[in-house]
Amino acid sequence: MHALHRVLQAFVSPQSFRLALPDVWAGFQVNIKMMFLAEALVLVLALGVAIIRGLPGRSAAPLRGAAIVYTDLFRGTPLILVAFLVGFGLPGLQLRVISTQTTFVYGVAALTLVYTAYVTEVYRAGIESVHPSQRSAARSLGLSYFQALRYVVVPQAVRRVIPPLLNDFIGLQKDTALITVIGVAEAAQQAQNFSNTYYNFTSYVVAAVFFIFLTIPLARFTDHLIAVRERKERAAAI
């Protein structure tokens, strides 16, 4: 009984819960801001990189190469290292704009760099899944390469990749907590401060609860979309 009491006291003590709530909540709002900003940037930038990777012709080879190098590098590097490199490395360069941002901006930049690389691959799979005859049909009507992409290929690709894209965003939401390592006062940081002060871990549970409540609806929504798609595909196969 004694041990159980100690566990409960350390992790889910009601007083500590109440005490930690305001600070962790304030921190969590920073997570949400980083998440929305990074997601918006990722959605746009990843589409750009995916399109560059698909450019035809020999003259586009250097661009394609650069896009491949980028995705390989940032899919391979752990986010925490990218956060260190951006959050500590860039200020150290003492350049004008690049070195004078807040840790919040560096955090968003690190998340965006890493997740753009992931989402590029998601978009690319979507673009490749659109049958080439769709592109032929668009080009045969006189649409240019980019018009065919914009009006015919990309809209179909995006529809298909929404579930995997949301899955990546669930990862991104949680990874905003890693940005604590460069000193952003987000939920995990606030929880840690509390825990260091009161020798109690309930604050981490509070933060975890926030993340879980943010993730569950998105996860359910993603499952729902996948189920709808499967039902449709099964109906189409009959």
Add this chain to the structure above:
Amino acid sequence: MSFVEVENVSKSFGDNVVLRNVTLEVAEHEVVCLIGASGSGKSTLLRCINLLEPIDEGRIVVDGDLITNGKVDANAIRREIGIVFQAFNLFPHMTVLQNVTLAPRRVRNLRRGEAEASARELLRRIGLEDKAAEYPDRLSGGQQQRVAIVRALAMQPKLMLLDEITSALDPQLVSEVLNLVRELADFGMTMIIATHEMSFAREVASKVCFLDGGVILEEGDAKDIFSAPSEPRTREFLARIIEAGRL
């Protein structure tokens, strides 16, 4: 001078020579049918005329313009040439009306209202005006293929290329599509039609070309080719078609 001149065109995919020295002339308002076994190069020839495939050798002239010298604006050529495919290839994420108005709006820069008015008029003529707001997957194959034809017509092409446009259709849906093509022919549209519908070819074509292994082996009046083919390969092909009950 012919409206379309295909001169000594050759085309390979890797080691696979798909077109060998193909020469074909089509006069304005003429309908030419391409017949031949599957794999003989009919689709490739049509795709080359529409610059969807680059050719290796030879030249293609359409309406007096040399289109295969690599210097032309391929987009500008393609908007003057309509092509309809066996698999319809409608855009599934767009309604019928959006399918038909996409190119007039984005390529010809028509205003939306203008593009929609003429699209509705075209749809009305093929009896599909009430399907304007539907998505393609709600239409029968015959309806989809007629929309695909109208989508090409909306660009007011000078030349239409039809690639086995009834091959993917249930037999009872073939005639509604062929009727539309017949109307186009009567209207004077210049067309090159790859088809397995031999009775239709006999009826609308002023000239029939038999392709075999990427070569135009025999060409001539529809009635000559069908009643008295001179090449044994043509005879063989037609015999097989008759066996399949399509002539």
